[in-house]
Amino acid sequence: MKTETKSTAKKSSTATKSKSTADSKSTASKSTGSKTTASKSSSSSKAGKVKAKSTAAEGLRELYMDSLKDIYWAEKALLKALPKMAKNATTESLIMAIDEHTAVTEEQVARLEKVFELAGKKATAKKCEAMDGLIKEAQDIMESTEPGPVRDAGIIAASQKVEHYEIATYGTLCAFAKTLGEDEAAQLLEATLNEEKQADMTLTEAAYNNINFEATEADDEE
Numbered sequence: 001m002k003t004e005t006k007s008t009a010k011k012s013s014t015a016t017k018s019k020s021t022a023d024s025k026s027t028a029s030k031s032t033g034s035k036t037t038a039s040k041s042s043s044s045s046k047a048g049k050v051k052a053k054s055t056a057a058e059g060l061r062e063l064y065m066d067s068l069k070d071i072y073w074a075e076k077a078l079l080k081a082l083p084k085m086a087k088n089a090t091t092e093s094l095i096m097a098i099d100e101h102t103a104v105t106e107e108q109v110a111r112l113e114k115v116f117e118l119a120g121k122k123a124t125a126k127k128c129e130a131m132d133g134l135i136k137e138a139q140d141i142m143e144s145t146e147p148g149p150v151r152d153a154g155i156i157a158a159s160q161k162v163e164h165y166e167i168a169t170y171g172t173l174c175a176f177a178k179t180l181g182e183d184e185a186a187q188l189l190e191a192t193l194n195e196e197k198q199a200d201m202t203l204t205e206a207a208y209n210n211i212n213f214e215a216t217e218a219d220d221e222e
């Protein structure tokens with residue numbers, strides 16, 4: 001957490017320094033200078049959609065945008081899923097942790113919209129199969145456990161998988177943004193990355209330590 005990858009920011013040598021939104025609007029015609037359109041694929045005319053993949057920088061930018069759409073969908077899905085998890089939890093500190101992270105998630109959605117804006121694009125969501133699966137797993141756990149410490153433990157397990165997925169995603173997005181010369185976007189993405197790490201720690205330290213497993217021990221003697 002303390003190590004910051006400052007070096008990657010400097011690597012954006014070929015990325016166009018003009019931060020104007022025009023840069024991303026004209027994806028087809030823009031040439032980044034050094035590399036010519038040698039590897040332009042001829043299959044790009046399919047369905048009239050022309051997508052130039054002539055340079056590595058353009059390919060990375062496309063990957064970056066796809067990943068942004070993916071996590072935008074994921075965050076919005078979490079805005080619906082987190083309150084359900086809080087409702088099914090019983091440990092006070094866990095409920096508080098989830099409620100707080102729901103509020104934080106709302107800010108993260110807004111932050112992503114800003115990142116899209118910085119890239120000159122409209123915020124679009126594309127279904128994230130991974131997050132969809134993680135949320136389904138959380139639902140399965142809640143359905144298969146009794147309310148109480150065990151379900152709480154299951155909710156923590158499920159939400160930590162969610163946080164780890166987000167940490168991986170924002171870590172990658174942050175590195176992509178830096179490489180692409182999107183410094184302002186990188187800062188926003190890093191802010192979210194730190195919030196996800198914080199949420200993960202809160203779930204581990206605060207919530208888990210407070211679950212009272214002893215309380216149900218007697219009930220389990222059937």
Ligand code: FE
Nearest residue numbers: 075105108166
């Ligand atoms: Fe998030």
Ligand code: ZN
Nearest residue numbers: 070074128130
């Ligand atoms: Zn995803």
Ligand code: FE
Nearest residue numbers: 070128129130
């Ligand atoms: Fe995904």
Ligand code: FE
Nearest residue numbers: 163166196199
């Ligand atoms: Fe999160």
